Amino acid sequence: MAKYLPIEVDKIPYSFNVELSNKIYTITLKYNDYSDEFTMDLKLGGEILVKGKKMLIGEPIFEEFSKDLNGNKNPKFFDELLVPYDLSWEENVITLDNLNKKVFVYVFDGDNNDV
Numbered sequence: 001m002a003k004y005l006p007i008e009v010d011k012i013p014y015s016f017n018v019e020l021s022n023k024i025y026t027i028t029l030k031y032n033d034y035s036d037e038f039t040m041d042l043k044l045g046g047e048i049l050v051k052g053k054k055m056l057i058g059e060p061i062f063e064e065f066s067k068d069l070n071g072n073k074n075p076k077f078f079d080e081l082l083v084p085y086d087l088s089w090e091e092n093v094i095t096l097d098n099l100n101k102k103v104f105v106y107v108f109d110g111d112n113n114d115v
Contacts, residue, residue, distance in 0.1 A: 002106050002107075002108075003107040004104040004105055004107060004108060005018060005027070005082065005104075005105040005107065006061065007029060007099060007100045007104075007105060009096060009100050011032045011100050012027060012029055012030065012031065012038075012078065012096075013027040013028065013030040014028070015029075016029075020076035020078035020079075020080050020107070021077075021079045021080065021110075022045060023078065024044075025042060025043065025044055025078065026043040026044075027037045027040055027041065027042055027043075028029050028040065028041040028043075029054075031086070031096065033098050034102060036095070037054055037055070037094075038054070038055040038094055039052045039053060039055065040053050040055060040061055040062075041053070041076075042062055044076050045087070046100050049062075049065065049076055049108065050062050050065050053065075053107070055083050055084050055094055056084065057085065057086060057091065057092055057093065057103060058083065058084070058085060058096070059080065059083065059084075060081045060082060060109065061082040061083070061084070061085050061105070062077065065077065066078075069101060069109065071073075078110075079109075079110030080106075080107050080108060081108040081110065082103070082105055082106070082107060082108075083108060084103055084104070084105050084106075085106050086098070086102045086103045086104075088102060089103075090102065091103050092107065
């Protein structure tokens with residue numbers, strides 16, 4: 001069974017801790033009702049690594065920040081991929097109505113990216 005982040009939609013905006021690559025990260029989930037979109041901030045030990053990353057179905061969150069232009073991995077980032085998906089393929093945008101009901105933020109292992 002695939003793992004996914006335990007998002008509590010009724011608490012948004014809020015922060016929660018998650019263990020990834022044997023480190024504890026703090027993720028802050030926000031919703032912008034004007035643009036109807038969700039964003040995530042990522043912290044490690046109080047240090048802000050990413051602020052305001054928009055969540056899109058099928059696109060890894062934070063992945064583009066984890067490596068430099070030469071492909072070198074930043075050791076502050078985790079190896080896993082966090083990807084919002086609707087496994088029924090019925091939803092193509094994340095909304096307050098479908099998040100954590102049909103759309104989940106799955107945690108894929110860094111070595112094996114299968115659901």
